[in-house]
Amino acid sequence: KYFLLSAYRKQKKTENFSVTLANAIMILSLIRKQPYITSAELSEKLELSQRSIQRYIETLRVAGEWIEYSAEKKGWMLSAGKSVLWGDFE
Numbered sequence: 001k002y003f004l005l006s007a008y009r010k011q012k013k014t015e016n017f018s019v020t021l022a023n024a025i026m027i028l029s030l031i032r033k034q035p036y037i038t039s040a041e042l043s044e045k046l047e048l049s050q051r052s053i054q055r056y057i058e059t060l061r062v063a064g065e066w067i068e069y070s071a072e073k074k075g076w077m078l079s080a081g082k083s084v085l086w087g088d089f090e
Contacts, residue, residue, distance in 0.1 A: 027056050031067060032083050036075030
């Protein structure tokens, strides 16, 4: 009984991690392809709350991505249009 519960919990953690990672990569990809995309647009495309979008962006920033918010254009962009994950810096 406990073995099955343990296996189920591990499976759920793996599924949750996969969804989280996929969402972060999608957000980074959209910001890279569409500079100055807004949190609302990201939220609509990924069907996540704007607060979740902000959390993902902050996680990506902590991981080394240079994502900035442009107050003038009211959207997110990559510094110099380059991404660490995609290997744009060499």
